[in-house]
Amino acid sequence: MPAGASALEMVLTGDPGLYSIVGLSLYVSLSAVALAAIVGFPLGAFLALVRFPGRGPLVVVINAFMGLPPVVVGLAVFLLLSRSGPLGFLGILFTPRAMIFAQALLVLPIIVALARQTIEDLWAEYRDELTAMGIGPAGRVATLLWDGRFSLVTTLLAGFGRAAAEVGTVMIVGGNIDGFTRMMTTAIALETSKGDLPLAIGLGLVLITLVIGVNAIAWGVRRVGELRAG
Amino acid sequence: MHGNFSDLPIEFAGASVRAGGVAILDRISLVIAPGAPTLLIGPNGSGKSTLIRLGMGLIAASEGRVLWGGRTSADGARCAMVFQRPVMLRRTAAANIDYALASTGVSRRARPKRIEQLLADVGLQALADRPARRLSGGEQQRLALARARARDPEVLFLDEPTASLDPAATKAVEDIVRATAAAGVKIVMATHDLGQARRLAGDIVFLVRGRVVEHAPAERFFTSPSTSEAAAFVRGDLVI
Amino acid sequence: MLNRRLIFAATLVLAGGINGAALAQDKSIVVSSTTSTTDSGLFGHILPLFKQKTGIDVKVVSQGTGQALDTGRRGDSDAVFVHAKAQEEKFVAEGFGVKRFPVMYNDFILIGPKSDPAGVKGGKDITAALKTIKEKGAAFISRGDKSGTHTAELNLWKAAGIDIAKDKGDWYKEIGQGMGAALNTASASNGYVLSDRGTWLNFKNRGELDVIVEGDRRLFNQYGVILVNPEKHPHVKKELSQAFIDWLVSPEGQKAIADYKVNGQQLFFPNAGAPGA
Known part of the structure; x- marks a missing residue:
C-alpha cells in the first residue's frame, strides 16, 4: 500500500493493493461461512430433531462456543497445521486455505447454534404435518433447511459478520503476508502498528461498508424470495 | 409404494391414550369400515382429535391396540390427514402439491400433470404460483385437501377442517370432501358442527369424555339416538 | 443420506x-x-x-x-x-x-517526548540515559515480547548496571506487542521507548515524540x-x-x-x- 495515501484515494483510484485485500477478505470469509454452513446446517438440524443422551450439555457448549476467542482458535489451528503439528504434512499454514479453515471453525458454532434454534422452532410447527406425510429423517432435514432458508440467511450473516470482523485467527494462521494472506483486518492492524491511524481508520470504514453491502444484498435476496415463496 | 393390502378396516381394540394419568381416550373399541364418511362428533375435549391422531398413527395407544387392515403398524399405510390449521410449506401452492407427490414416490415427470389436476379439483389452478402462506384460510384448507389427496390415500382423516372458515369456504371444503368420498376414499372427519355431520355422514361416532357413547348410521343417530347423552346433544342441549 | x-x-x-x-x-x-x-x-x-x-x-x-x-x-x-x-x-x-x-x-534509537522529563536529550551515552530515566522514574515503554528489540533493550539495561526484572516500578510498562504498538503507546503516554530507526522513520503517529539518544555503538542492530x-x-x-x-x-x-x-x-x-x- 503506498505510503501516505488515504483510504478514500485508494478506493477512488482503484488501488490494486487495496482491491486485492478486499477481494481476499471477501473470498476467505465467504468461503469460511460456506464451509461452516455445509457442515453446520445439517449438524444444527440433527441437534434440533434428534434426542440423545448428552444433547443438553452439548447444546450449552455449542452456544458458549459462539463466543470463542479468535486468538485461541487461531492458535489451535496454527498448532494443528504447523509443520510440527498433526496436519503439518498438508503444508497449508500461512495460506488462504488455512485462514478459511480457521475461520470456518470459528464460525461453525454460530451456524450450528442459530440453525438449531431456527429449525427447532420450525420443527415444532411442521412436526405433525411432516409425520402425517410420512417424511423420513433425511427428508425432514432437507425440508426444514429449505423452508427455513430465509431465517437461515440471517444465520449466515451472523457468521459472516464474525468472520469478516475478526483479526485473531487470520493473523496467526495466515501470517499477514503482503499480497497473499493480507486481509482487511490484518491490514488495519498493520497500519495501526505503523502509526498510520488515518489510513487504518479509512480501511476500517471500507470494511464496514463492505459488510453493510453484503448484508444489504442478503436482505434484498431475502425480501424477493419471501415475496415469491412466502 | 402402496402394498396390495388394504388399511381398512381400522380397528380400535380397547385403545386408551393417557397423558399424565388422565385418560384422553378411554378403552375405545371401534371399527372404521369402508363406505360412506364416518363423522366424529362430540363436545370440545371429548377426544375427537386424539382419536384421529391415533387412527392416523401419529400417536401410540397407551393401552389396547389399533389395527390397520389387521396390521399393528400404520407404517406405509395409505392414510392422509388434513389438520384444523394445516401447515403450509413455505413454497408456492403448486410446490406444496409437488412435495406431497414426491413423498409418495411419484416420478418427477409425472408430477406436473397431477399437480394441475389436483389443483383444478379444488379450484385453485389460478393460484398455483402463489406462495401458499399468502392464501386465505379457505384457500389454504382447500390446498391442504389437494395435498392430502396427492398422496392417493385409502383413508383421509380430517380434524375439524372448517372450524375457522366462513360458510362459503365451508361449502367449498364440504364439496371437495363429498367428491373425495365419491371417488372411493374413506373419510374420517371430526366436527362439532351438527349440520355438517348431517350433510356428510354415513355413520356417526359420538364421543363424550374420551369414550364412544354411540356409534350408529347417521339417519338412525339423528332420528332415534339410543343414549340420553346423544339425544341431548342432537337436541342442542349442553353436554359436558 | x-x-x-x-x-x-x-x-x-x-x-x-x-x-x-x-x-x-x-x-x-x-x-x-x-x-x-x-x-x-x-x-x-x-x-x-x-x-x-x-x-x-x-x-x-x-x-x-x-x-x-x-x-x-x-x-x-x-x-x-x-x-x-x-x-x-x-x-x-x-x-x-x-x-x-x-x-x-x-541502529536503535531512544525515542521520547520532546519535553524530555528525564533531561537526557542529546547525549550519546545510552546507558547513562537509561540510568537517569530509572532514577527519575520517567515513563518507559518496553516491548516485552522477546523480540530482537526487546532483547537489545534488556542487554542495554544490564550494561547500565540495572537489574530491570528486579528494579522495575510503575514507570516501566511492558506491553507485549510489536514496535508500532510500542511507539503508539509511547506517543499516547509521553514515555520513552527503544525503537529501531526504520520503524521510527516510517512511523506516522509521532505526536510529541522525537529522537532523544542516537549514535552509540552499543545501539547497532x-x-x-x-x-x-x-x-x-x-x-x-x-x-x-x-x-x-x-x-x-x-x-x-x-x-x-x-x-x-x-x-x-x-x-x-x-x-x-x-x-x-
Whole structure:
C-alpha cells in the first residue's frame, strides 16, 4: 500500500493493493461461512430433531462456543497445521486455505447454534404435518433447511459478520503476508502498528461498508424470495 | 409404494391414550369400515382429535391396540390427514402439491400433470404460483385437501377442517370432501358442527369424555339416538 | 443420506483447496522475519527486485524475533531473517538452522517526548540515559515480547548496571506487542521507548515524540539470515531459499539494501562478510 495515501484515494483510484485485500477478505470469509454452513446446517438440524443422551450439555457448549476467542482458535489451528503439528504434512499454514479453515471453525458454532434454534422452532410447527406425510429423517432435514432458508440467511450473516470482523485467527494462521494472506483486518492492524491511524481508520470504514453491502444484498435476496415463496 | 393390502378396516381394540394419568381416550373399541364418511362428533375435549391422531398413527395407544387392515403398524399405510390449521410449506401452492407427490414416490415427470389436476379439483389452478402462506384460510384448507389427496390415500382423516372458515369456504371444503368420498376414499372427519355431520355422514361416532357413547348410521343417530347423552346433544342441549 | 452427501461435498472442497494451495506454492518460499523489516518498508523495496531476477516469490511472515525463530524451529518457514545474534547462534547450534549469514545492520534509537522529563536529550551515552530515566522514574515503554528489540533493550539495561526484572516500578510498562504498538503507546503516554530507526522513520503517529539518544555503538542492530535445516524439516525449499540468501549477501542484494531510503535517509547498512558481524 503506498505510503501516505488515504483510504478514500485508494478506493477512488482503484488501488490494486487495496482491491486485492478486499477481494481476499471477501473470498476467505465467504468461503469460511460456506464451509461452516455445509457442515453446520445439517449438524444444527440433527441437534434440533434428534434426542440423545448428552444433547443438553452439548447444546450449552455449542452456544458458549459462539463466543470463542479468535486468538485461541487461531492458535489451535496454527498448532494443528504447523509443520510440527498433526496436519503439518498438508503444508497449508500461512495460506488462504488455512485462514478459511480457521475461520470456518470459528464460525461453525454460530451456524450450528442459530440453525438449531431456527429449525427447532420450525420443527415444532411442521412436526405433525411432516409425520402425517410420512417424511423420513433425511427428508425432514432437507425440508426444514429449505423452508427455513430465509431465517437461515440471517444465520449466515451472523457468521459472516464474525468472520469478516475478526483479526485473531487470520493473523496467526495466515501470517499477514503482503499480497497473499493480507486481509482487511490484518491490514488495519498493520497500519495501526505503523502509526498510520488515518489510513487504518479509512480501511476500517471500507470494511464496514463492505459488510453493510453484503448484508444489504442478503436482505434484498431475502425480501424477493419471501415475496415469491412466502 | 402402496402394498396390495388394504388399511381398512381400522380397528380400535380397547385403545386408551393417557397423558399424565388422565385418560384422553378411554378403552375405545371401534371399527372404521369402508363406505360412506364416518363423522366424529362430540363436545370440545371429548377426544375427537386424539382419536384421529391415533387412527392416523401419529400417536401410540397407551393401552389396547389399533389395527390397520389387521396390521399393528400404520407404517406405509395409505392414510392422509388434513389438520384444523394445516401447515403450509413455505413454497408456492403448486410446490406444496409437488412435495406431497414426491413423498409418495411419484416420478418427477409425472408430477406436473397431477399437480394441475389436483389443483383444478379444488379450484385453485389460478393460484398455483402463489406462495401458499399468502392464501386465505379457505384457500389454504382447500390446498391442504389437494395435498392430502396427492398422496392417493385409502383413508383421509380430517380434524375439524372448517372450524375457522366462513360458510362459503365451508361449502367449498364440504364439496371437495363429498367428491373425495365419491371417488372411493374413506373419510374420517371430526366436527362439532351438527349440520355438517348431517350433510356428510354415513355413520356417526359420538364421543363424550374420551369414550364412544354411540356409534350408529347417521339417519338412525339423528332420528332415534339410543343414549340420553346423544339425544341431548342432537337436541342442542349442553353436554359436558 | 443427505448428511453424507453434504459431508462428502465438504471434504471435496477442503481437499480441492489443499491441492490448489500446494500448486500455488511452487515457486515461492516463506521467510519469517521481524516486524521492523516489514514495517520499515525494506521488503517492499527489495523483494520485487529479487522476484524480477529469479521469479521466486518471497512470502514474509513478520513476527517478533523470538516468534520468527520459533516459526523456523517448527518448520513453518524456509528461512529466518532476524536481529538477535545470540539467539540466532543458538538456533544454528541446536541444529534448527544451517548457517547464519550476517546481512546488514541498522541502529536503535531512544525515542521520547520532546519535553524530555528525564533531561537526557542529546547525549550519546545510552546507558547513562537509561540510568537517569530509572532514577527519575520517567515513563518507559518496553516491548516485552522477546523480540530482537526487546532483547537489545534488556542487554542495554544490564550494561547500565540495572537489574530491570528486579528494579522495575510503575514507570516501566511492558506491553507485549510489536514496535508500532510500542511507539503508539509511547506517543499516547509521553514515555520513552527503544525503537529501531526504520520503524521510527516510517512511523506516522509521532505526536510529541522525537529522537532523544542516537549514535552509540552499543545501539547497532545486526541482522542475520538463516536457512532452516532441511535435515530437520525435509519439506524446506532448500534451493529457492538458499538462492534468496545468496542474493541478499551478493553485491547486487547489498546494493539494493543500501539503496532503500525513507525521506532521503538510508535505513539499513549492508555488511555481509564483515568480520564479527
